[in-house]
Amino acid sequence: xxQVMQIPQYQHVQEGExxxxxxxxxxxxxxxxxxxxxxxxxxxxxxxLVKSGEVxxxxxxxxQFGEAKKNSSLHITATQTTDVGTYFCSFFNFNKFYFGSxxxxxxxx
Amino acid sequence: DTAVSQTPKYxxxxxxxxxxxxxEQNLGHDTMYxxxxxxKKFLKIMFSYNNKELIINETVPNRFSPKSPDKAHLNxxxxxxxxxxxxxxxxxxxxxxxxxxxxxxxTRLLVL
Numbered sequence: 001x002x003q004v005m006q007i008p009q010y011q012h013v014q015e016g017e018x019x020x021x022x023x024x025x026x027x028x029x030x031x032x033x034x035x036x037x038x039x040x041x042x043x044x045x046x047x048x049l050v051k052s053g054e055v056x057x058x059x060x061x062x063x064q065f066g067e068a069k070k071n072s073s074l075h076i077t078a079t080q081t082t083d084v085g086t087y088f089c090s091f092f093n094f095n096k097f098y099f100g101s102x103x104x105x106x107x108x109x
Numbered sequence: 110d111t112a113v114s115q116t117p118k119y120x121x122x123x124x125x126x127x128x129x130x131x132x133e134q135n136l137g138h139d140t141m142y143x144x145x146x147x148x149k150k151f152l153k154i155m156f157s158y159n160n161k162e163l164i165i166n167e168t169v170p171n172r173f174s175p176k177s178p179d180k181a182h183l184n185x186x187x188x189x190x191x192x193x194x195x196x197x198x199x200x201x202x203x204x205x206x207x208x209x210x211x212x213x214x215x216t217r218l219l220v221l
Contacts, residue, residue: 031208042199042212043152086150092208095164097142099152 004029004089006100014108019076021103023089031092032065032072037102038085046074079107112136115200115213122190123221129186130216132200140164141183142210143175144199152199158183159205190220 005024013019023032031050035043047056049065049072056063062075076083084107089100113134122128134141142165143155157165158177172188183200200213 033208033210035210037150042215043201043210045209045211048208088152090210095157095159096154097208097210098154102150102152104150 003098004091004100006089006103008103009101010104010106012106012108013079015081016078019079019083019105021074021087021089021105023072023100025070025091028069029072029091029093030069033090033092033097034063034072034074035088035090035099036085037088041085043088076105079105081107081109083107113200113202113211113213115198115216117216118214119217119219121219121221124190124192126190127186127188128190128218129184130198130200130218132183132185132213134181134200134202134211134213136202136204136211137181138202138204138211139180140203140205141177141180142201142203143183143185144201144212146197146199146215148196156183156185190218192220194218195220 007022033048034046037043047063052069053067054065060077064073086102086104088102090097116131140159142157144152146152155169156175160180161177174186177183197215197217199215201210203210
């Protein structure tokens with residue numbers, strides 16, 4: 001079935017370092033969303049990308065959608081301890097949301 | 110005001126029991142979902158309802174039965190609970206055509 005591969009599975013960084021998670025699909029996606037789940041919490045919507053090559057920024061977070069619409073990335077500049085959590089990519093197709101396996105980010109103070 | 114609420118938050122029960130989880134959303138959305146998140150954090154859709162009609166029914170054992178009495182509520186009943194049912198169950202909602210989902214706080218189910 002349809003799926004997205006998300007890497008890395010885990011990332012441990014020192015506070016202040018940058019972090020990037022990648023989402024890759026074998027098929028062209030019409031849209032991609034990113035969610036953040038804090039430890040013990042629930043997924044919270046961050047952003048949606050729909051255009052080829054689209055780049056969106058939210059403060060220290062930069063989201064990109066590839067030109068071929070088969071991959072996406074989330075980059076965090078100068079991580080903070082508040083960035084700790086699992087980041088999921090997701091896409092919507094045929095009435096259903098598909099989620100990547102998530103990247104768990106740990107930030108050491 | 111909580112947008113998507115679930116009860117109970119925690120559920121510890123014995124194998125073989127029957128239990129229900131309730132979900133309510135006050136966002137006026139027309140679509141609601143149940144997800145299962147296992148210990149590895151993988152989120153898997155189980156069911157989806159649009160205006161009280163079942164539109165997605167993934168490969169889920171018959172022991173799981175969703176019910177939507179109205180478009181603001183989606184409940185999940187589980188019969189004959191098994192150890193492998195232990196997980197966090199999330200309810201979510203969205204407005205048809207929009208791809209933003211709002212998740213409830215989750216129900217942590219532990220089957221002993």
